[in-house]
Amino acid sequence: MGVKLGILGLGTVGTGTVQLLQDMVGRNPLLQEIEIYRVGVRSLDKIRNVELPAQVLTTDLAAIVNDPAVDIVVELMGGLEPARSLILKALNHGKHVVTANKAVIARFGAEIFTTANQAGVYVMLEAAVGGGIPVIQPLKQSLSVNRINTVTGIINGTTNYILTRMQTEGSNFSDVLADAQRLGYAEADPTSDVEGLDAADKIAILASLGFGGRINLEDVYCEGIRQVSKTDITYAEKLGFVIKLLAIAKKYTDSSDLSVRVHPTLVPKPHPLASINGVYNAILVEGEPIGQVMFFGPGAGAGATASAVTSDILNLVAVLKTSTANPNPLFTCAHQDYCQIAPITELVTRFYARFLTKDQPGVIGKLGTCFGNYGVSLESVVQTGFQGGLAEIVVVTHDVREGDFRKALAEIKNLEDIDSIPSLLRVL
Ligand SMILES: NC(=O)C1=CN([C@@H]2O[C@H](COP(=O)(O)OP(=O)(O)OC[C@H]3O[C@@H](n4cnc5c(N)ncnc54)[C@H](OP(=O)(O)O)[C@@H]3O)[C@@H](O)[C@H]2O)C=CC1
Ligand SMILES: N[C@@H](CC=O)C(=O)O
Ligand code: NA
Numbered sequence: 284m285g286v287k288l289g290i291l292g293l294g295t296v297g298t299g300t301v302q303l304l305q306d307m308v309g310r311n312p313l314l315q316e317i318e319i320y321r322v323g324v325r326s327l328d329k330i331r332n333v334e335l336p337a338q339v340l341t342t343d344l345a346a347i348v349n350d351p352a353v354d355i356v357v358e359l360m361g362g363l364e365p366a367r368s369l370i371l372k373a374l375n376h377g378k379h380v381v382t383a384n385k386a387v388i389a390r391f392g393a394e395i396f397t398t399a400n401q402a403g404v405y406v407m408l409e410a411a412v413g414g415g416i417p418v419i420q421p422l423k424q425s426l427s428v429n430r431i432n433t434v435t436g437i438i439n440g441t442t443n444y445i446l447t448r449m450q451t452e453g454s455n456f457s458d459v460l461a462d463a464q465r466l467g468y469a470e471a472d473p474t475s476d477v478e479g480l481d482a483a484d485k486i487a488i489l490a491s492l493g494f495g496g497r498i499n500l501e502d503v504y505c506e507g508i509r510q511v512s513k514t515d516i517t518y519a520e521k522l523g524f525v526i527k528l529l530a531i532a533k534k535y536t537d538s539s540d541l542s543v544r545v546h547p548t549l550v551p552k553p554h555p556l557a558s559i560n561g562v563y564n565a566i567l568v569e570g571e572p573i574g575q576v577m578f579f580g581p582g583a584g585a586g587a588t589a590s591a592v593t594s595d596i597l598n599l600v601a602v603l604k605t606s607t608a609n610p611n612p613l614f615t616c617a618h619q620d621y622c623q624i625a626p627i628t629e630l631v632t633r634f635y636a637r638f639l640t641k642d643q644p645g646v647i648g649k650l651g652t653c654f655g656n657y658g659v660s661l662e663s664v665v666q667t668g669f670q671g672g673l674a675e676i677v678v679v680t681h682d683v684r685e686g687d688f689r690k691a692l693a694e695i696k697n698l699e700d701i702d703s704i705p706s707l708l709r710v711l
Contacts, residue, residue: 286600287320289347289378291369292360293331293340295467296383296410297322299585300359300592301333314593316600321347323360348373355599357592358382361471367391374398374406379602381595383410383588386475389484389500392491396616405602405614407595412485413438413564415587416580417594422492422568424613429570431493433533435711436566437559438485440583441469441476442508442528446547447560450516450525456509468562468583478507479528479545486530489566490543493532496622504544504627511547514668515637515706518677522635522663524549525557529711540625549635549679549710556711628686633662633710636680636692639673639702646700647676653698657691659683673702679710 288304290297301322307314322335323344341347348356348369356373358380360366366387373380375398382388388395388408399406409419413436422431437443441463448454448462460477463469468476475481483505487498508528519526529548534541550557555577559565564582569575581587602611640646647664654661660681668675680688695701 285318286316286354286603287318287352288355288357288596289320289350289353289373290322290357290359291344291347291366292358293322293324293333294359294361295585296588296592297359298332299589300357301335303586303589303593305333311597313597313600316604317596320353321350323347344369345372348378349376351376353378354603355379355381355596357596358384359592360384361386363387363390367395370395370406371398374402374404377402377404379404379407379599381407381592381599383408383592385411385481385484385488389487389498392488392616393497400610400615400617403610405599405610406616407599407614408488409595410588410591412488413566413578413580414440414582414584415590416564416566416578416582417591418489418566418578419492421578422489426568426570426573426576427613429573431534431568431570433531433569434486434489434493434566435556436486436489436530437527437556437564438489438530438566438582439476439479439482439528440562440564440581441473442479442482443559443564443582444468444562446508446511446526446528449511449513450520451560453513466562467585477509479505480507482528482530482545486532486543486545489530490532490541490622491618493568494534494541494622495618496620497618498543498622499624502543502624504546506546508547510706511708512706515635515708518637518665519549519635522549522665522677522679523552524710525552526550526708527556527559529556535625538625540623542630543624544627544630547708549708551711554711628684628689630685631682632685633682634680634688635706635708635710636678636704637706638676638678638695638704639670640676641700641702642669642672642674643700646674649698649700650676650678650695653694654680654691656694657687659688659691
């Protein structure tokens with residue numbers, strides 16, 4: 284008897300997954316055990332890029348997760364509800380679940396994994412982070428004997444695609460976003476990509492796996508890329524950096540607290556993450572004793588994501604074929620305690636800041652004095668441009684406590700010579 288799939292969603296990822304499963308030649312022979320039994324969609328009238336028997340497609344998704352014949356539910360619909368409820372129902376009916384839905388896992392992971400553990404089934408989520416890049420299973424299995432210190436990633440394909448094209452072609456933000464949507468990279472609501480929320484969901488998942496505890500999503504500091512302008516990209520370039528949306532989870536050396544954050548960051552050009560362009564993602568994991576290991580590959584798109592979804596399905600087929608009484612602890616997620624996350628003001632980092640000031644002598648000196656009052660030392664100060672009669676000054680600091688830097692900025696904002704501070708970015 285074949286293993287019966289109930290797939291929820293036939294959009295970009297669902298279609299890619301069905302295409303892969305319908306084209307098995309040259310792939311793992313275990314795939315032949317799989318039957319696409321039901322596929323749930325919102326509309327039966329839409330033209331699809333795959334052919335499926337009429338009785339397979341349905342708009343009754345609840346019937347799929349309740350159907351005793353279904354062995355594995357593959358949730359590829361996205362969004363929070365009804366995805367969360369359908370996943371929980373599937374688990375409660377004793378079905379394994381594969382999902383690409385980082386939004387649901389980052390918010391309801393505790394509830395979902397507890398339900399799965401009680402039901403004695405697995406929830407697999409390789410596609411939820413880094414698209415096609417194998418990173419979830421390596422963190423759960425191959426790297427799990429390491430003490431992880433830092434996970435640093437470019438983990439949103441849409442924003443990396445946008446920033447790359449803004450940098451290399453000087454393209455306009457909204458034109459490139461429209462291309463990312465057309466290519467199937469963006470979320471149904473691309474706000475979550477652009478505002479950094481998708482990357483925050485993903486780093487919460489990676490941090491949970493890497494540091495062995497639950498992560499409260501509200502504790503993850505998050506800034507998106509809307510504030511990144513062509514001007515900043517040009518200045519960064521001149522200073523030897525590229526701007527990337529980084530997601531970082533790092534253990535403080537002197538406490539058990541974590542720093543978990545997403546923000547646009549100036550990355551030095553020689554750094555391995557600086558050369559990750561377009562829809563590609565990369566995740567740099569640092570641990571002991573392994574040192575550094577980097578995972579690189581396509582972070583979004585139909586085929587790449589289908590590869591991750593189908594590898595999870597294949598793992599579950601293998602589980603179903605070799606049924607064991609006890610669950611495999613390397614497949615489950617059983618964290619009970621929450622990781623302690625330090626506030627962003629405690630972060631120690633370098634900063635890039637761009638000021639528009641009146642073109643008067645002594646402005647740079649006044650800036651330097653304010654920074655000095657809070658122990659902020661400057662690595663470089665550049666004054667090259669003018670904008671609308673205002674002088675443009677760019678500074679890069681040495682490492683500073685974010686709280687001290689913000690106090691200095693508050694004082695600087697009150698200086699008569701300062702018009703505005705259009706950009707404030709962290710430097711890796
Ligand atoms: N796109 C990508 O590159 C990646 C996406 N993901 C994740 O994969 C998931 C799917 O993304 P993607 O394929 O891009 O999304 P799409 O918007 O392209 O597809 C969503 C599918 O789900 C169906 N659907 C959505 N809501 C409902 C509902 N309430 N009832 C019935 N059917 C519903 C839609 O039906 P219909 O077709 O009838 O409208 C559609 O087939 C998301 O969680 C996303 O975050 C993860 C990695 C990469
Ligand atoms: N919208 C996401 C899709 C993959 O997770 C992205 O752009 O990375
Ligand atoms: Na992945």
